[in-house]
Amino acid sequence: MSLRDRKRARTRQALVEAAADLFERQGFEATTIAEVAAAAEIGTRTFFSYFPAKEELLFPESDLRVHAAVRAIAERGPGDGPAEVLLRALHTVGEDSDDLSGRLAALRLRFIREVPSVRGRALQIQFDAQREIARHLAAAFPGELDEVGAAAMTGAFVGAVTAALQVLLEDVDDPGDPAQVQAAVEVAVDRALKPWLTHR
């Protein structure tokens, strides 16, 4: 890894951290890109060579989780069916916990509820991730699943969990509390996937 790359990664990280600070303090819309750039000590114009839009500051490394899911599919056991593999793959998605990613996750959740453009971006990322996972799932079960079947199955799983989670999060009093959120996720997965687990 060259000096250039390391420096670039450091600046990128600085941008995310600076943004997290400012977003926590002022909210998303009230924070301008110029402020974030200034806090990370780069020019406003340069910001756009790191992130294409303000929303992306809330979703750095969103592909990491997709990769984890893809890896989980690749490492399936010989006796696993599509549903089991998919279930384990989606389980890996909800797992990371730096300090920063914890803060970011809380902010993300907050702004997904408050700011339409953030919600839109989040849904798009989820949708794309879903598609990618379905592609690999289809590839992993060539005889059993085609592209359409894999997509439908993945969409059903993700759609069920997401919708259940949305309802559960409406009743959480403090969305900043990781424990409550974590609990809601588990309940959502459990409730959403019960039909598959009991009936097959």
Add this chain to the structure above:
Amino acid sequence: MSLRDRKRARTRQALVEAAADLFERQGFEATTIAEVAAAAEIGTRTFFSYFPAKEELLFPESDLRVHAAVRAIAERGPGDGPAEVLLRALHTVGEDSDDLSGRLAALRLRFIREVPSVRGRALQIQFDAQREIARHLAAAFPGELDEVGAAAMTGAFVGAVTAALQVLLEDVDDPGDPAQVQAAVEVAVDRALKPWLTHR
């Protein structure tokens, strides 16, 4: 309905039609709000008292379809279970065919694929609609389904169909052809919901 309201409705319609023309000719991003407003003979500033954002021009009356689905739930037969009701409700969603709504639907599909902000908005609208439908479904089966269960079920249906449809539409050569799109929708519904129909 007062004169005021009629005039307002006419202006709104004129905006949608003007936008459809311009979007068809120039694309979404290359068309400015000022152009749309001028074509509908209102001031640029006034546009924003009809639509809060440019994307909304592609989704006028998005609540009509939700209402249709809600009505379908309300008009369920005595022997229907949640899955049947939901299935019929979702079926009503894909049904309308003015001249204008046909043109608009084609444009919508095109820009959902081309323009990120439009895709984001579309997903948001779908998500909200889904939530609303789930609410009514839960209310229709008080003993059988709670809010979370209804949301999960609706999310699974909609997620499965949407994901399948996405894959099918990737292979359509002319997305402007209503017949091909219609066919893809039917295949998507069929393939996505097969698990429910066969196993229960």
Add this chain to the structure above:
DNA sequence: ACGTTAACCGCACTCAGTGCAGATTTGCAA
């Protein structure tokens, strides 16, 4: 006919995001 209310619309403004061009830094090879 008249006062009230809502719609219209121009003006000035903020901010996101882009294109361009010049300066600076880094990587690599002679």
Add this chain to the structure above:
DNA sequence: TTGCAAATCTGCACTGAGTGCGGTTAACGT
């Protein structure tokens, strides 16, 4: 070490979305 090419940084000028304000016009109820 030196020199050159490529990538990066950054200011400047610009477009376009969207908002707040204030004055004007048009429709409504009485």
